[in-house]
Amino acid sequence: MKHSITFKKQxxxxxxxxxxxxxxxxxxRKAGQFVMVMIDEDFGERIPLTIADADVAExxxxxxxxxxxxxxxxxxxxxxxxxxAVVVGPLGTPTHIKKFGKVVCxxxxxxxxxxxPIAQALAKAGNEVTTIIGARDKSLIILEExxxxxxxxxxxxxxxxxxGRKGLVTEPLEEICKQDKPDMVIAIxxxxxxxxxxxxxxxxxxxxxxxxxxxxxxxxxxxxxxxxDIGDQVKFVCVDGPEFDGHLVNWDNMIARxxxxxxxxSNCRMHKAADKKAEEYx
Amino acid sequence: MSYICPQDLNVKAKEVFAxxxxxxxxxxxxxxxxxxxxxxxxxEPKQRGTNQEEVAIGFTKEQAMVEAMRCIQCxxxxxxxxxxxxxxxxxxxxxxxxxDFQAAxxxxxxxxxxxxxxxxxxxxxxxxxLYCTVGKSLKDIDKAVGIGRLERxxxxxxxxNKTAVIPTIAKETGKKIAVIGSGPAGLVVSADCRRxxxxxxxxxxxxxxxxxxxxxxxxxxxxxxxxxxxxxxxxKMGVKxxxxxxxxKTRTIEQLKSIDGxxxxxxxxxxxxxxxxxxxxxxxxxxFAANEYLTRANLMRAYDTEHADTPMFKxxxxxxxxxxxxxxxxxxxxxRLGAEEVNVIYRRTIAEMPARKEEVAHAQEEGVNFLxxxxxxxxxxxxxxxxxxxxxxxxxxxxxxxxxxxxxxxIKNSEFxxxxxxxxxxxxxxxxxxxxxxxxKLKTDKRxxxxxxxxxxxxxxxxxxxxxxxLGAATVIxxxxxGRKAAKAIxxxxxx
Ligand SMILES: Cc1cc2nc3c(=O)[nH]c(=O)nc-3n(C[C@H](O)[C@H](O)[C@H](O)COP(=O)(O)OP(=O)(O)OC[C@H]3O[C@@H](n4cnc5c(N)ncnc54)[C@H](O)[C@@H]3O)c2cc1C
Ligand SMILES: Cc1cc2nc3c(=O)[nH]c(=O)nc-3n(C[C@H](O)[C@H](O)[C@H](O)COP(=O)(O)OP(=O)(O)OC[C@H]3O[C@@H](n4cnc5c(N)ncnc54)[C@H](O)[C@@H]3O)c2cc1C
Ligand code: SF4
Ligand code: SF4
Ligand code: FES
Numbered sequence: 001m002k003h004s005i006t007f008k009k010q011x012x013x014x015x016x017x018x019x020x021x022x023x024x025x026x027x028x029r030k031a032g033q034f035v036m037v038m039i040d041e042d043f044g045e046r047i048p049l050t051i052a053d054a055d056v057a058e059x060x061x062x063x064x065x066x067x068x069x070x071x072x073x074x075x076x077x078x079x080x081x082x083x084x085a086v087v088v089g090p091l092g093t094p095t096h097i098k099k100f101g102k103v104v105c106x107x108x109x110x111x112x113x114x115x116x117p118i119a120q121a122l123a124k125a126g127n128e129v130t131t132i133i134g135a136r137d138k139s140l141i142i143l144e145e146x147x148x149x150x151x152x153x154x155x156x157x158x159x160x161x162x163x164g165r166k167g168l169v170t171e172p173l174e175e176i177c178k179q180d181k182p183d184m185v186i187a188i189x190x191x192x193x194x195x196x197x198x199x200x201x202x203x204x205x206x207x208x209x210x211x212x213x214x215x216x217x218x219x220x221x222x223x224x225x226x227x228x229d230i231g232d233q234v235k236f237v238c239v240d241g242p243e244f245d246g247h248l249v250n251w252d253n254m255i256a257r258x259x260x261x262x263x264x265x266s267n268c269r270m271h272k273a274a275d276k277k278a279e280e281y282x
Numbered sequence: 283m284s285y286i287c288p289q290d291l292n293v294k295a296k297e298v299f300a301x302x303x304x305x306x307x308x309x310x311x312x313x314x315x316x317x318x319x320x321x322x323x324x325x326e327p328k329q330r331g332t333n334q335e336e337v338a339i340g341f342t343k344e345q346a347m348v349e350a351m352r353c354i355q356c357x358x359x360x361x362x363x364x365x366x367x368x369x370x371x372x373x374x375x376x377x378x379x380x381x382d383f384q385a386a387x388x389x390x391x392x393x394x395x396x397x398x399x400x401x402x403x404x405x406x407x408x409x410x411x412l413y414c415t416v417g418k419s420l421k422d423i424d425k426a427v428g429i430g431r432l433e434r435x436x437x438x439x440x441x442x443n444k445t446a447v448i449p450t451i452a453k454e455t456g457k458k459i460a461v462i463g464s465g466p467a468g469l470v471v472s473a474d475c476r477r478x479x480x481x482x483x484x485x486x487x488x489x490x491x492x493x494x495x496x497x498x499x500x501x502x503x504x505x506x507x508x509x510x511x512x513x514x515x516x517x518k519m520g521v522k523x524x525x526x527x528x529x530x531k532t533r534t535i536e537q538l539k540s541i542d543g544x545x546x547x548x549x550x551x552x553x554x555x556x557x558x559x560x561x562x563x564x565x566x567x568x569x570f571a572a573n574e575y576l577t578r579a580n581l582m583r584a585y586d587t588e589h590a591d592t593p594m595f596k597x598x599x600x601x602x603x604x605x606x607x608x609x610x611x612x613x614x615x616x617x618r619l620g621a622e623e624v625n626v627i628y629r630r631t632i633a634e635m636p637a638r639k640e641e642v643a644h645a646q647e648e649g650v651n652f653l654x655x656x657x658x659x660x661x662x663x664x665x666x667x668x669x670x671x672x673x674x675x676x677x678x679x680x681x682x683x684x685x686x687x688x689x690x691x692x693i694k695n696s697e698f699x700x701x702x703x704x705x706x707x708x709x710x711x712x713x714x715x716x717x718x719x720x721x722x723k724l725k726t727d728k729r730x731x732x733x734x735x736x737x738x739x740x741x742x743x744x745x746x747x748x749x750x751x752x753l754g755a756a757t758v759i760x761x762x763x764x765g766r767k768a769a770k771a772i773x774x775x776x777x778x
Contacts, residue, residue, distance in 0.1 A: 024532050041489050043583060045591035070591050086489045088526040217577055217592070220487055220528060220716060222497075222554040224571035234558065234565065239715065253565050256667035260567045261593040 108189020
């Protein structure tokens with residue numbers, strides 16, 4: 001199976017959207033699921049990316065990714081007509097979609113991408129959807145129109161006030177909890193944002209789902225690398241998640257584990273950058 | 283035992299061989315038993331500790347023939363009983379002694395599909411070689427005829443000389459079989475069902491084939507080339523191979539039947555669920571399941587820091603928990619990845635370790651420390667949530683338990699701390715849940731293993747299973763044997 005890229009668009013400075021051919025995944029995927037992607041079968045890394053959307057007729061899935069390291073950097077250089085070596089999925093447990101009543105969807109940064117299909121499905125199931133999206137500044141906000149079109153209420157926040165409200169997403173979230181207690185909140189974004197969303201809703205006893213982005217190797221429950229503490233249990237994000245009750249997540253451990261390979265990653269990248277420089281000087 | 287270099291081993295073998303070759307036919311059993319056992323030539327321990335090269339080099343022709351002459355060709359053939367696939371051991375050994383390696387290869391091929399692999403990784407001392415008369419007479423199981431080494435020699439000879447023939451395929455039947463998982467069980471089912479003329483598709487979740495032989499057992503013990511070679515044969519036979527396809531996710535078993543029209547399905551998904559100890563500190567940075575550690579190193583090739591994108595954790599002091607083959611592989615890999623100190627921590631003593639003796643010996647030669655009669659109580663972290671130390675508790679051996687091994691008993695107030703920065707947990711694997719969770723009608727036992735009848739049939743019609751997903755974590759040869767049995771049942775099922 002050749003996973004050709006059929007569409008590419010840059011959404012913000014470091015965020016790209018691509019569509020890739022993967023007909024079986026497009027057909028079977030549900031909101032909340034992800035794929036493992038490799039750009040090279042021999043030496044590439046397996047990275048998890050959420051299925052942001054799918055087109056069954058066209059046989060493609062949409063991926064939205066932010067450049068953070070080696071693989072996402074290389075991926076951003078691929079163009080329409082190029083192909084990804086591996087796309088496997090759909091993995092993870094789908095979001096439990098039903099009519100809850102009033103739901104608040106909170107998305108931060110690149111987390112807006114995985115939130116989109118979930119908000120879409122929740123709206124379709126008849127929920128009254130309030131969407132709060134936030135980013136550091138205006139240029140980092142993605143999918144604004146798409147999110148707005150499916151929300152009953154729509155709030156944008158930026159740290160510097162360059163778009164929407166100036167401030168953090170937790171502020172409007174707290175106001176909503178106070179004024180008009182929602183039936184459910186789902187928050188997806190940087191771990192620190194999810195942690196504080198969970199802390200915000202806890203006193204109001206509002207069920208809060210979060211989508212964890214732990215480091216993965218296989219994505220099929222084989223390696224145990226993605227494990228997190230949920231209450232007094234150890235769960236694997238790739239099979240039991242990625243969504244969990246935010247009030248039960250051991251955030252400090254989860255966030256610490258994200259940095260497990262930081263020294264090794266930077267070594268390896270510095271190494272490669274140095275090689276490239278040397279190459280240029282030749 | 284001190285290290286003898288391969289050249290010296292071969293010189294000795296040549297001398298013995300020159301002496302014996304002419305009088306082969308007249309050798310009496312007693313004389314055969316006096317022939318010196320041929321040691322496996324291996325790379326020098328210090329040299330091999332830094333690379334992924336295969337440690338065991340394999341017999342030379344002379345060594346193989348001398349070792350084969352040690353077999354006394356027992357009438358009752360006790361060794362065959364010990365082999366899960368019933369290899370005709372004395373017959374193929376006899377051909378090696380005669381120097382007719384092709385004939386030996388032909389005999390092996392009748393029963394074993396992966397001799398180059400089994401000859402390398404079978405726990406022979408608990409299987410075929412356990413029953414060997416020579417070992418018994420010499421009162422030392424380590425002196426049994428080196429059946430595995432001989433099997434490996436023949437398979438390697440055949441691969442090098444390219445004398446293997448692609449098995450003939452029966453007339454196309456038009457029946458479609460899906461095989462899930464490309465471990466030894468799945469490979470054997472694919473070959474045997476394809477031979478019967480069925481249209482076989484092999485599905486694998488990963489981007490590379492071979493199952494544990496690829497992602498678990500390291501290159502220095504089982505080179506990938508050998509696994510690739512066996513898989514290339516399947517390809518030549520016309521087995522369709524679909525990688526990056528997770529059954530239960532990309533398609534369910536039901537869908538494979540109803541949408542894709544498969545007439546029979548074999549589940550060989552293996553034991554891929556890492557078990558943790560459930561102790562404090564197990565989620566700290568620097569604690570890995572052996573599966574993760576070995577997968578990063580093997581499948582993702584993280585040992586090759588020049589090329590691989592997958593990072594590997596940099597360790598100084600490593601603790602490996604467990605005493606099986608997995609623990610040996612993880613500890614030897616850690617050394618090769620540059621750890622200064624690697625310690626295997628085990629509750630009993632080396633004598634009770636389930637790992638193959640040869641692997642324990644190799645690990646010791648390479649410099650792995652064995653902390654016997656100790657266990658980890660807690661893993662202690664620093665302020666950054668990184669592993670800092672282990673709290674160890676000591677044990678002594680008590681009465682034998684159900685398995686006949688002496689039960690380890692904790693010694694009160696024996697706790698102490700040792701500094702470590704990496705912990706690799708290698709205490710076993712549970713059954714892979716992806717297929718069973720998405721196939722509600724599939725009957726499983728408490729431990730999540732698929733329940734099958736003697737023929738390998740599951741509770742769903744037309745669906746068969748075998749290997750570790752049925753047996754729990756077992757061995758390559760048992761998985762192969764199960765595959766053989768299931769393939770037979772599938773071929774029979776499709777006849778009706
Ligand atoms: C279920 C799931 C869904 C995801 N969906 C998306 C998505 O839709 N879009 C998207 O852009 N990203 C998503 N991510 C995160 C994405 O997988 C990582 O950004 C990616 O693996 C980084 O790969 P890299 O090789 O470019 O960077 P690397 O070189 O691997 O890493 C760069 C740095 O990021 C850290 N890092 C590694 N993995 C992760 C991770 N999973 N999350 C956060 N930091 C990490 C590393 O410690 C490292 O320092 C998802 C993660 C999960 C688990
Ligand atoms: C580190 C290690 C060392 C070992 N050393 C030895 C040894 O020295 N000697 C010995 O005899 N045995 C050894 N074993 C055990 C031996 O490897 C296994 O018993 C054997 O591989 C089991 O074979 P299998 O075919 O049942 O499954 P596996 O080899 O586990 O293969 C299963 C395959 O199925 C794939 N799969 C799983 N789920 C799905 C799905 N849903 N869809 C598609 N594909 C799927 C997996 O990716 C995998 O490739 C070792 C095991 C390990 C982990
Ligand atoms: S397959 Fe394994 S058990 Fe059978 S003869 Fe060979 S080494 Fe012995
Ligand atoms: S038991 Fe040993 S000596 Fe006897 S036939 Fe088998 S391998 Fe040869
Ligand atoms: S990524 Fe390996 S178990 Fe989840």
